[in-house]
Amino acid sequence: MRFWKKSMLSVLTVILSVSLAACGTAKPAAEGTTAGENTSAGANTANPLAGKKIALIMQINLGTFSAQYIEGVKEQVEKLGGKVTVTPADGDLAKMSSNLDAAINQKVDGILIDHGTAEALEAGVRKAIERKIPVVAFDGDINVPGVTVLQQDDAKMAEATLERLASDIGGKGNIVKIWVAGFAPMERRQIAYKAFQDKYKDIKEVAAFGAASQNTALDTQAQMEAILKKYPNKGDIAAVWASWDEFAKGAARAIQQAGRTEIKVYGIDMSDEDLQMIQDPNSPWIASSAVDPKDIGRIQVRYLYQKLHGDQTPDKVVLEPVFVARDQLPKEQISTAQLSEHVKGWGNSQQGYTDWLKAAETPAAK
Structure with missing residues (x-):
């Protein structure tokens, strides 16, 4: 008789456990969600910040x-x-x-x-x-x-490109600066440019311009074309320092179209389009400093x-930032995703x- 009671008790315990488990799986969905959404949310418990x-x-x-x-x-x-x-x-x-x-x-x-x-x-x-x-x-x-x-590190980016510019033109010559006020990074780059001017007394700024617009590269190209007409002779301008890649694009296109590729362009920032121009042996844009x-x-x-x-x-x-120059790059065209294979520290x-x-x-x- 005792054995029978124990057996019945065990059976009842098992039935009760199964019933409770079934109730747990059939838990109602939270308000505003479906049961399916609850399941997926549970699967994503590794990331409590999902859905932000x-x-x-x-x-x-x-x-x-x-x-x-x-x-x-x-x-x-x-x-x-x-x-x-x-x-x-x-x-x-x-x-x-x-x-x-x-x-x-x-x-x-x-x-x-x-x-x-x-x-x-x-x-x-x-x-x-x-x-x-x-x-x-x-x-x-x-x-x-x-x-x-x-x-x-805007100071470092400006310094790297300006030092390469100074080295390439032998520490003397006329240059054009393309820069615009009103942006925090530009103001930091300008401080480095002032220090560069103090250091290299034989490098003269003959023109400075720049404006941010929806057509910055195109506007820069037009302004650079006007400057090239003002200084038409080889040697009138040794180099261009562009404090933004949109400026560098416009300046490089104007110089290339005018056949004045003795003038080299040094820029800041890097994108796939920028890299394509720097790799082009016919482009005057030869170096830039940037963060991916x-x-x-x-x-x-x-x-x-x-x-x-x-x-x-x-x-x-x-x-x-990382300094990127044409002489570091392969002849075949690459993208910024491949740049780390050729330039240490990129990406x-x-x-x-x-x-x-x-x-x-x-x-x-x-």
Whole structure:
């Protein structure tokens, strides 16, 4: 009899366990989701930050450098299961400020800023921080507690190209500077240019111009053509220093079309289009100093997700540039994705890439 009671008790225990397990698998979906969504969310527990909405607020989206920078941003956000919305302001700082306010009001999870000024953005950035929306800026003149600002080592980029220019022309000759005020990186590059002028007294600036527009390369080309007419003789101009790749493109095209390829161009920044021009033996653009634009986008996103994760991040992150000259490159055309095979230090930066970030990337991204 005792044996029978024990047996019945064991059977009842098993039946109860199976019933409870069945109830667990049939757990109702959370409000606003389906059972299928719950299952997929459970499968993504490795990344608690999946599904974040990220806003990229840009002062200007122009040229292949910006295009590759955006690619880097999108690539890293998507690897982490998020979605990014890109909003350029076409150079209009008031519009950029309005775009920032709109992103805050839309309650995005994180904000990336590309360029901009303190006057236009700091009020909006402070509002975002107050609302617990993390912000990471690139080359923006922003000084708000809690915001991480990325910048290229602009002084080093300018120095590298200017020193190569000075060496190539023997420390003397006339040069043209193409530069524009109103951008934080440009102001830092100008400081290096002033130091260069103080160092090389026999190198004379005979012309200086530059403006950022939706047709910067084309406008620069037209202005350079006018300067070449003003200085028509071989030897009148030894070189051109361009503080932005859009300037270098326009200047190089004008010089090449005028048949004045004794004038060499030294630029800053690098994209696939830029690299193609530098590799062209008929192009006057022979060297540039840059950080991989895709890396800039990736690194900026990594620091934003660190903030979303609750990690401490530095106030300022400096990105190390690489000097690229034609004499370092093969004759066959390559892309910036292949540049690391020929130029040490280019691309594939691990900066800001924590172990937990790597682990959080979606299986498809890996």
